[in-house]
Amino acid sequence: MAVTETAYAKINLALHVRRRREDGYHELETLFAFVDKGDVLTARTAAEDRLETVGEFASALDDPFDNLVMAALGKLPRPEGLAITLEKTLPVAAGLGGGSADAGAVFRIIRDRFGLPDDWHERATSLGADVPACVESRTCIGLGTGTELEVADDSLAGTPVLLVNPRIPLATGPVFKAWDGQDRGPLPQGNVREIARAGRNDLEGPAVTICPQIADVLASLRGTEPFLARMSGSGATCFALYDSNSARDEASARIAAAQPDWWQLRGKLR
Numbered sequence: 001m002a003v004t005e006t007a008y009a010k011i012n013l014a015l016h017v018r019r020r021r022e023d024g025y026h027e028l029e030t031l032f033a034f035v036d037k038g039d040v041l042t043a044r045t046a047a048e049d050r051l052e053t054v055g056e057f058a059s060a061l062d063d064p065f066d067n068l069v070m071a072a073l074g075k076l077p078r079p080e081g082l083a084i085t086l087e088k089t090l091p092v093a094a095g096l097g098g099g100s101a102d103a104g105a106v107f108r109i110i111r112d113r114f115g116l117p118d119d120w121h122e123r124a125t126s127l128g129a130d131v132p133a134c135v136e137s138r139t140c141i142g143l144g145t146g147t148e149l150e151v152a153d154d155s156l157a158g159t160p161v162l163l164v165n166p167r168i169p170l171a172t173g174p175v176f177k178a179w180d181g182q183d184r185g186p187l188p189q190g191n192v193r194e195i196a197r198a199g200r201n202d203l204e205g206p207a208v209t210i211c212p213q214i215a216d217v218l219a220s221l222r223g224t225e226p227f228l229a230r231m232s233g234s235g236a237t238c239f240a241l242y243d244s245n246s247a248r249d250e251a252s253a254r255i256a257a258a259q260p261d262w263w264q265l266r267g268k269l270r
Helices: 068-075 098-113 120-125 131-136 172-178 192-198 204-210 213-222 245-258
Strands: 003-020 026-046 050-054 081-087 140-144 148-151 160-165 228-231 238-241 263-268
Touching (some): 003 098, 003 160, 003 192, 003 228, 026 192, 098 131, 120 131, 131 148, 160 213, 204 228, 245 263
Antiparallel strands (some): 003 026, 026 081, 140 148, 160 263
């Protein structure tokens, strides 16, 4: 029997970079949220683990064994293999945690079928800083490198969201390297809506210096009068939050008419 699981797109409603650590990583304070759409994984019982990748962005994943889906499967022993078809609908290197979201979906598939080991969080962390949050795929605060999770409220659940990417991959490493090292302060206090509106993304400036088209995307989104528009993660995807589905859809249509080559995704926050 086939089991289907969505790898929900991750966005950072706020991302505060506090300092560079001696181990080479960065100390972060981030507010994670998840969109109700993303890549789709279909799993079937098999003699051994295997992966097939299809969809618009499948060609960006040319080595199935250098893929977080296979890495996640390798982290979770179980009595039988899984054959997974990954429909890759999220762009790669886009600030949406695409690979991490795929790994998170694998953890949920295995959790529901076999159960997860007690140390699943450590196993998820070993795959990447965003993976533990992506396993949960619920609004939460991430501390440390983003792996130390705190519960957050659902005050933005159901909020209409529009994601826009200029179809330019942007690797995370160079963006962090371009950060100026200045600590601009912690996440603000309050509920999720208040934190998001008063927060910032400290990687937005460095990302724009590498990929100037991000500024164009942000200007287009902000011109549609959302209550919040910001870059997600290390870019290049940006998001806008609206008070109604109609406002979001009108914004989407306007941007598509002006920039038909940009990638878009319309959804709601989970």
